[in-house]
Amino acid sequence: MNVLILISCLGLLSLFVGLSDSLRKYSLQVIVAGIAAIFVLNVLNWPLENTRFYSDMVNFDHYAVAFTGLILFVSALVFMLSKDQFSFDEKSTGDYYGIMVFTIAGAIMMVSYSNLAMLFIGIEALSVSLYTLAGSRKTDHGSNEAALKYFILGAFATGFLLFGITMIYGASGSFNLLEIAAYVNGTADLPYLFYAGLLMLMVGLLFKVSAVPFHFWAPDVYEGSPNIVTSFMATVVKIAAFAAFYRMFSTCFGAASEHWSLILSGVIVLTLVVGNFSALTQTGLKRLLAYSGIANAGFMLLSILALKGDAQSALFYYSIAYATASLGAFSVLILLSEDGKILSIDQLRGLGKKNPVVAVLFTIILLSLAGIPPTAGFFAKYFIVSTAIANGYLVVSLIAILTSLVGIYYYFKIIAALFSAPQEGSENTFGEKKSYILILCAAITIAAGILPELIIGLLR
């Protein structure tokens, strides 16, 4: 509804602001102010009367409003982090900001759709903008490569998604989520066409959330893209993809769960195992964060497997915990390294002496990613696992717990590096740097960990 229109207008505004030389330096302020205003408007939408708009194309229920709010909040943080990050192409800064805002518009469509056509448009608006952003360092080979890989595999996934949508349309005769749900609930013997469609749809969505075995694009694209774009992908885009995934399965396919839950369990186990064990061997911080993102995707998929009970609020809480923690980690990356250069974990050695504030905050962030209480990451994992167990998925939940113990090892490897003696002959100069976003992320991580009921209660 109006949030969607306003965010698109903000994107256009950013393009126009970027046109003039004198206005361009204010583009960041304009966008952050605009997003803040839209965030307030979105919060005002919370006491709902009418949720369905545009001939039932979007449904702004509590779920949609909550996730829209989270997406707007996290993107505002990403924008604040993006100061000077597009300095390699000063004249086009307005364009990059504009494209990022259009990505947010796509993300909002993905969390609020109630028609598969809207889901498709949302995913494409998001993906096409991201292909461009991934390649925004035009002369850098890594960025080029990331853009092409992301584009080819993303378009491939879109093909599967569309084929799935078509088959479901062929079986049920509708694109509307509620009508499909009525068809699934009312048909005793679903045709093969429907199952084929469901599987294809799942493949398409699993590609977008980078679950194993469809994950192989993620580490490359994360590593090659500019740092700010990677932090955008790892937070906003991932939340939107999971929200869309959950929305579709909880509305439409709950009744047919015996046909997909086994496959999804297999995917979750693979994602957790491959994600965590691949992260063990990484030496670069950015690539490690990419694999940690894959491992976290396994946990978030667990809420889609559970589907009932508190799965919705557990997914929302996990999204908050994951987004703030990973944005904090990326803000450290942006603070300490330049685009196109790999920051290895060894280079972090000695940070605890030279810049104790950043080192301590980064430690809090890493503890949250590892899932150590009292940070938000612990409660996020706890809620997801407990809803999964309550819905009868004990084995998968146990595997999730065991693999997250592996995760603790590589996060502590970074923490150990932070507080050990610096490398000989290293010329790292992270003396006086500080980042307000890092402070904010660490604060939210702890606050959400101390008061989890506040957030969990929102969607109950």
Place this chain on the structure above:
Amino acid sequence: MNEITSTIQVVPLEYYIFLSVTLFSIGVLGMLIRRNAIIAFMSIELMLNAVNLLMVAFSAFRGDAKGQVFVFFIMVVAAAEVAIGLAILTMIHHNRGSVDINALNKLKW
């Protein structure tokens, strides 16, 4: 309009499904086997057009216009996607002088 729908319905629905699945599989195989980025683009187009064909067939057999409207969405988005893809490809060709996917090995797969 009715004439076109009845013409489409002359061929049984299964045939359209087989044809679309075949076209889609050719597209998928082309993506996986061929290493030239332009061919990869063509394969993606083939996949999307297989979807379009199937969508139109379902729509005609159900006598329901929603599927045909969806096809327009797919066409528009596919055009936008290819525009971006070709821009990326031009940029890569400009920097490296090749569009072979195997030459892109700076990031390990």
